[in-house]
Amino acid sequence: MWSYIVRRLVQLVPTFFGATLLAFIIIQLAPGDFVTRLELDPTQTRESIASLRQEFALDQPWTVQYAKWVSGVLQGKLGLSLSYKADVWKVIWPRILNSMVLVVLSTLLIYLIAIPVGVYSAIRQYSVGDRILTVLAFIGVAIPNFFFALIMLFIAVWLNDTTGLKILPIGGMTSEFVGGVPYLEAPWWQRTLNVLWHALPVVLVLATTGTAGLIRVMRGQMLEVLNQDYIRTARAKGVAERVAIYKHALRNAVIPIVAGIGFLLPALIAGAGLIEVVMAWPGITPMLLDAISATDLYLVMGFITVTTILLMLGNLLSDLLLAWVDPRIRYN
Amino acid sequence: MKKLFVLGMLALAGLALAQPKVFKGTEVGKQGGTLRIATISDPRTFNPFVARETSSTDVIAGPSCGNIFPILTNYNPYTLQPEGCLATSWEVRNNGLTVIFKLRQGAKWSDGQAIDADDVVFSASVHADQKVNSNNRSSFVLDGQPIKWSKVDQYTVRADFPKPYAPALIQGWPIAPEHIFGPAYRQGPEKLQALYNLDTPPAQIVSGGAFLIDSYAKGERIVLKRNPSYWGSDEKGNSVAYLDRYTFNIVSNTEAQLARFLGGDTDLYAAPDGDKVAQVLERIRSNRLSGQIFPNADVTTGTNFITFNWNNKDSFKANLFRQVKFRRAMAYLMDKKSMIDVAQGGLGRPQWSPISIPVRQFFTDDVAKYEFSPQKAAQLLAELGFRTKNKDGFLVNAQGQVLEFNLATNQGNTLRERIAQIFADEAKKIGVKVNYRPIDFNELVRQLTTPAADGTREFDAILIGLTGSIDPAFGRNTWQLNGSLHMWNLGMNGQNPTRVEPFEVLIDKLMTQGATTLDPAKRREIYNQFQKVVAENLPVIYTVAPAYNPARLNRIGGLFDKDQVSAIVGQYPYIETVFTKD
Numbered sequence: 063m064w065s066y067i068v069r070r071l072v073q074l075v076p077t078f079f080g081a082t083l084l085a086f087i088i089i090q091l092a093p094g095d096f097v098t099r100l101e102l103d104p105t106q107t108r109e110s111i112a113s114l115r116q117e118f119a120l121d122q123p124w125t126v127q128y129a130k131w132v133s134g135v136l137q138g139k140l141g142l143s144l145s146y147k148a149d150v151w152k153v154i155w156p157r158i159l160n161s162m163v164l165v166v167l168s169t170l171l172i173y174l175i176a177i178p179v180g181v182y183s184a185i186r187q188y189s190v191g192d193r194i195l196t197v198l199a200f201i202g203v204a205i206p207n208f209f210f211a212l213i214m215l216f217i218a219v220w221l222n223d224t225t226g227l228k229i230l231p232i233g234g235m236t237s238e239f240v241g242g243v244p245y246l247e248a249p250w251w252q253r254t255l256n257v258l259w260h261a262l263p264v265v266l267v268l269a270t271t272g273t274a275g276l277i278r279v280m281r282g283q284m285l286e287v288l289n290q291d292y293i294r295t296a297r298a299k300g301v302a303e304r305v306a307i308y309k310h311a312l313r314n315a316v317i318p319i320v321a322g323i324g325f326l327l328p329a330l331i332a333g334a335g336l337i338e339v340v341m342a343w344p345g346i347t348p349m350l351l352d353a354i355s356a357t358d359l360y361l362v363m364g365f366i367t368v369t370t371i372l373l374m375l376g377n378l379l380s381d382l383l384l385a386w387v388d389p390r391i392r393y394n
Numbered sequence: 395m396k397k398l399f400v401l402g403m404l405a406l407a408g409l410a411l412a413q414p415k416v417f418k419g420t421e422v423g424k425q426g427g428t429l430r431i432a433t434i435s436d437p438r439t440f441n442p443f444v445a446r447e448t449s450s451t452d453v454i455a456g457p458s459c460g461n462i463f464p465i466l467t468n469y470n471p472y473t474l475q476p477e478g479c480l481a482t483s484w485e486v487r488n489n490g491l492t493v494i495f496k497l498r499q500g501a502k503w504s505d506g507q508a509i510d511a512d513d514v515v516f517s518a519s520v521h522a523d524q525k526v527n528s529n530n531r532s533s534f535v536l537d538g539q540p541i542k543w544s545k546v547d548q549y550t551v552r553a554d555f556p557k558p559y560a561p562a563l564i565q566g567w568p569i570a571p572e573h574i575f576g577p578a579y580r581q582g583p584e585k586l587q588a589l590y591n592l593d594t595p596p597a598q599i600v601s602g603g604a605f606l607i608d609s610y611a612k613g614e615r616i617v618l619k620r621n622p623s624y625w626g627s628d629e630k631g632n633s634v635a636y637l638d639r640y641t642f643n644i645v646s647n648t649e650a651q652l653a654r655f656l657g658g659d660t661d662l663y664a665a666p667d668g669d670k671v672a673q674v675l676e677r678i679r680s681n682r683l684s685g686q687i688f689p690n691a692d693v694t695t696g697t698n699f700i701t702f703n704w705n706n707k708d709s710f711k712a713n714l715f716r717q718v719k720f721r722r723a724m725a726y727l728m729d730k731k732s733m734i735d736v737a738q739g740g741l742g743r744p745q746w747s748p749i750s751i752p753v754r755q756f757f758t759d760d761v762a763k764y765e766f767s768p769q770k771a772a773q774l775l776a777e778l779g780f781r782t783k784n785k786d787g788f789l790v791n792a793q794g795q796v797l798e799f800n801l802a803t804n805q806g807n808t809l810r811e812r813i814a815q816i817f818a819d820e821a822k823k824i825g826v827k828v829n830y831r832p833i834d835f836n837e838l839v840r841q842l843t844t845p846a847a848d849g850t851r852e853f854d855a856i857l858i859g860l861t862g863s864i865d866p867a868f869g870r871n872t873w874q875l876n877g878s879l880h881m882w883n884l885g886m887n888g889q890n891p892t893r894v895e896p897f898e899v900l901i902d903k904l905m906t907q908g909a910t911t912l913d914p915a916k917r918r919e920i921y922n923q924f925q926k927v928v929a930e931n932l933p934v935i936y937t938v939a940p941a942y943n944p945a946r947l948n949r950i951g952g953l954f955d956k957d958q959v960s961a962i963v964g965q966y967p968y969i970e971t972v973f974t975k976d
Contacts, residue, residue, distance in 0.1 A: 094836020100446075101843050101878070104860055104871045105532045108878045108888055114527050145438045145447065148591045156612045215653050222657060223682060232657045233650045235614055238430070238641055244617070246609055339647050342654075344613020348646045352435055357836070 063385075067378070074374050082135075083128065085366045089359055090124045096144045096357045118144055131363060140367060141360035145353075150364030154346060158368075160235060161345035163261055164334045168268035169326060176273045177316070180280020184288060184315075185307060195277065202274025207267060211340040214263045231260045233342035264341045268334055276319070283315040290314075320387050324380025328373040413482055413498050414627040415459070417634055418472075419952045419971025425632070427974025428639040429950065432651045432660045436613060436644055440599055441590040442568035443520055443575075446529045453607075453616055453642060455568050458969045459626070460603040461618060461640075463568035464509065466495055469864065471967035472958075474755050476563035480509065480602075480625075490558035490912045495565070497549040501625040503571050504601045509625075511545040513602075516572040516579075518543035525583040530567040558910045560917055561865045571600050604635040604970050616642045626970050636952070636973035658683060661950045662965055665689075665943040667809075668739020674945050687945035690741050692961045694942050695750040695862035698810055699934040700724070700801070700817070700855055701842075704883040705891070707850040710795055715854075715882075716895065719774045721932040725764035726771035727820045733938045737812035741941035747925040748873075750862030751939055752961040755914075756921045761929035772824045780825075789825040798827035799854035804835040813937050814857045828855075842881050849886050856881075857937070864962055866921050867909040873924075875902045882933045897931040949976045 097114045100106050115121045119130070134141050140150040183192045218230035231237070240248035240256050248256070287293065288311050296306045331346070338345035346365070353361040385391045437450040442463045445451050454462040459479035467484075470477035478484070481495040501509040520526055522534035522541075534541050539556035546552050555562060578585040590599055596607040604626060605618035618640040626634045643660060645651045652670050655663040656677055665671040665687065677683040702715035702724075714720050730744035749757045764770075780789040780797050789797040801818060803810040811832055818828040841853040860879070863869050871877040875890040875898060883898065885891040891898075904924040911917050928934075942961040946953055952972040953965050966972050 092836065093834060093840050098836045098839050101839055102858070102860060104863065104869045104879055106878075107532060107535065107871065109538075110524075110527065110531050111878070113524050117525075117527050146592065147439060147441075147444050147587050148593065152593060160613060212649065215650065219653055219657055232653050232659060233645065234643070236611065238428075238615060238617070238643075244609070245611070340650060342643075342645045342647065342650045344611070344644070348613065349436070352646070 063382075067382075070378050070381075074371075074378075077374060078370060079132075081370045082132070082363065082367060085363060085370075086124065086128045086131070089357075089362060092357070094357060095120045096359065098357070127359075131360065135367060140364035143353075143361040143364075144358045145356055146358075146361070150361055153361060154349070154365055154368070157344065157346040157349050158331050160343065161332075161334060161338065161347070162330055163235075163257065164264055164268060164338070164343065164345065165326075165330050167261055167265045168272060168334070169329075171265060171269040172272040172276055175269070176276035177280055177319070179273075180277045181284055181307070181312060181315075183277065183281040184284030187285065199274040199277045202270045203278070205271070207271055208336040208340050210270065211264070211267050211337045214267050215340065218263060230263055233340075235260050235344050260343075264334070264337060264343055267337055267341075280315070280319065283318060284311060287311045287315045317384070317387050321380050321384035324376040324378070324383060325373075327376035327379065328369050331369055331372055413500060414625055414631075414633070415479065415482075415498065416629060417458075417626050417968045417970040418629055419968060420954060420958075420966070421952060422628055422630055422632075423636045423952050423971060423973030425636050425973075426638050427636075427976070428641055429637050429662070429972055429974065430641045430643060430660045431662050432645045432654055433642045434644075434648075434651075435646055437592070437610075437616060439591055440594065440607065441587065442517075442570050443526050443528045444587050444591075445568075451529075453618070456603075456969055457964055458604065460568060461605045461969070462599065462601045462603045462607065463570055464501075464602045465568060466514065466565035467563055468566055469564065469963075471963045474864070474962075480514070480569065481565075484563060486562070486912070490562065491555050493553045493555075493562050494546065495551050495553070497551065498625055499549050501602065502623050504606055504621055504623055505571075506623075507571065507573055508548075509569070509571075509602050510548045511551045512548075513569050513572045514551045515543050515545045516576055517567070517569045520570075520575065520579060520586065521567050523583065526586065528567075533565070533567050558912055559867075560909055560911055561867050564865065569602065571602065574600055605640055608639065614644055616644075618642075624970075628971060634968075634970035636971060637969075640969070655945065656683060658947065661947045663945045665945060666940075668741050671739070671741065671943050683947070684949070685945060685947040687943060688956045688959060689943045690941045691944055691956060691959045692942040693743050693745075693751050693939035694961045695752055695864075696859050696940060697745060697748075697750060697862055698813060698857065698859040698937045698939075699745075700857045700937070701882045701934045702799075702855050703851050703853050705845060705849055705851045706854060707846075707852070711799060711854060712850075714778070714797075717778060718931055719778055721935060722764055723771040723774035723778075724821075725932055725935050726767045726774070727817060727824070727826070728764070728935065728937060729766045729816055729820050730938050731766065732816050733813050737809055737816065738938065738940060741943065742938050743941075745936040745939045746929050747936070748928040748934070749866055749921065749925055750961075752942075753862065753864055753866070754960075756866055756918060758922050758925050760922070761926050763929070764932075766820075768820065768824045775824075775826070783825050786827075787825055788827045796827060797825065798829070800829045800831060801855045801857060802831055802833050802838060802841070802853060803857040804838050805832040806835075809940060810857050810859070817857075817937075843878065843884070845884055845886055849892060851884065866905075866924070870905050870909060873901050873905045873928075875899070895931075897927055898933070900927055901933075949974055951975050 096118060097111055097120060101111055119127060131141055143150050143153050146153050179195060183195050186192050218232050221229050235257060236245050237256055238245060240252050293306060293311055296310050334345060335347055338347040350365055433449060433452060435449045437453045438447055439445055439450050440454055442454055445454060459465060459468060464480045466479060466481040467476050468479050480498055480501060482498050483496045485494045497511060503509055521528040521530045536556050536559055542554040544552050575586055575589060578589050596609055599607050601621050604621055604624050606621045608617040608619040610616045620635050620638050628634055645654055648666060654660045665674055671689045674687045678685055704712055704715050706712035734740060734742050743751060746763050747758060747761050751757055775789060779791040782790055784790050801814055803814045814830050818830040821828045838856060841851060842856055845851050872879040875894060876885055876888055883891045901924060904920055908917055908920045911920060944959050944965050946965060959965055
């Protein structure tokens, strides 16, 4: 196994260079650079535009820029954000942490709901319950996340309106005042509760789509396993139905889902997507969109680097997990 | 008795030393409370020499005398004439080549050090340093020559201009504490740029403005708090700012910004379109929001116009675009009423003149107007030889050349996309083939500003906008022949274009005169003539100006009423005199 891990880790190196080079080229293919939008500012002279390009090394060929950037990465430095004039890691890390709150909570919720519901749907196939759950799951998969988030905002405003209370937050991650004092001065448990309260509608939105998809997968897996010969054999032997389902069937049906856990690693960092923008959650997505529209080259590259590394490690982890839960798989 | 005497002496000493600036608000307010606004994105820095985006400058500079870093002078919000901030008075000498500014004595940084000439002269030299690349560098260069700042004594500074400069009295660049930035600067520009970044603890950021930075939660909010040692007071001598806290909530989505205001979570708001205006109105009318909105109170300074490329690779098109008759025909095709009704929900105003409508001290409405008239357009095109239509219904001239051009605007700007569509539709109706296509913003800018080696550029026509400035002299880059934004007829490498029309020379001359004439009445006359020449010759064809629709909650006081709000000054004369009523 160890030689397998080492081999995989060595393979990461060319993959990493290939992926970042490709990203760098794609960013360079897009017209314009960080300084372009300043050119339309009537108060900026040609000379100051040129001087800015020089400062950011944007006047050099992209190959030189890439080489400089890579040598920085090899020394553990992700580079300097053009607009923040600060280390990229310092800029993105607090945002990644904020996103993780959503990702962790919604992932937990998804697994907690989807697995039991999927199993129920499978063992009561075509029952009324299964049909209702199936319809709900299809609706959940069909509604785009960002649209559901807008509806959630609308619900929050309406609910607060009709009750005259602050039942749901209207976007954001923390309140300015908690229990009458500024947020930062409140005790830690009040701050935690405040964040959880703000996370509630966002996590609900996120979990809906995720749950709906996973229910379908779990149901399909379970049905497939339940139709296998060994389940029939187990039943024929007189094993209790409960044992047949939970000991024999579920364990096998859940294998692909366990193997998928490795993919959660990059997902943790990648944030919750446009939901964060709609719900004003201070995650990584709004910042990344800003960086892309401002062509803040190194901020975008830094983020891509981190996700690429985690994606590759997550892949490796998934493969190892799969080998661990499924004895049929060998290291080769 | 003795105690009283000492107190009295202290009070007198205070009066003798300090020269507080009196901020004349719309009413005398009371101390305390929080003002909450929404902003579209995070600040990038708290360093005044690095700040570039409005998301940063709104926090550290702000529209008044400076939230954190003070400025010398600004426009008086009522008269739009120069007014002192850190400067108490000034004297123009040497036929306008020299201005002496007297500084406010007793003004202090929040760490107790005096704000004096050293800070001003140091900040000027850093802003002017090409290696620092400050966004304010243009305030220190006049037509390629430097404006020199020097210290006369502790509370007097002197600015020497290479030529007379009309906006010389407006010195709105942020002044930073020399005792903090100086040592770093002497170690190199990078050290200076690294100061006051977003990870600097707020308590360490020294302020000379109305507020201190209280806290910053990334992606969420920046909270400013009252600076107790600020050098301002109200008319009654009470110290300002009135507000205890001034919160910028970062809400990057315009729908979510609306939701915040509708929910009563932010105090001030400017509705960007008719739909959002309607939602605010509905909520106020149904008594679910205690506030006010003034739809169409003003128009923004931003402009939207079409410009044609006189340096077109295709010489037929280049020559056509040079014809004033052609451009007037295109102007006649601008259905500005539809642009307002359909594209802007009935809000906004048609624009004819190159100076933004809210710039009241220079704007004139007395210019040539080519009101929507497809017949007149068709007639002018016939005079240019486009008399017959081909089998597809498009106009052709005697040589069989079709009247056709591409029109681009930046993708994602729905207002511009709609305006371009309306124009293209009207043009097609009389047989002008307009191929409308939205493209990426950066690509648009590249086509507009980057000539090929032979001086030609790629595009035919572009619909784009510029932010209007409060003084036309700041827009010289667009109008002077060698300007980098002389976008209809662009020269190479900072030179004049190779072939210029007489009216362009006249505009160039008027812009130079306008920037160097000090007498306000004469300046006004010059800019009146400038507006007439542009409106008549149409180097750019203006469309419609978007509406400014300010809204506020009733809990906020010290705001302008409906007649006074303006897109330039905003909803209040000074942030210092805004207060909360609850």
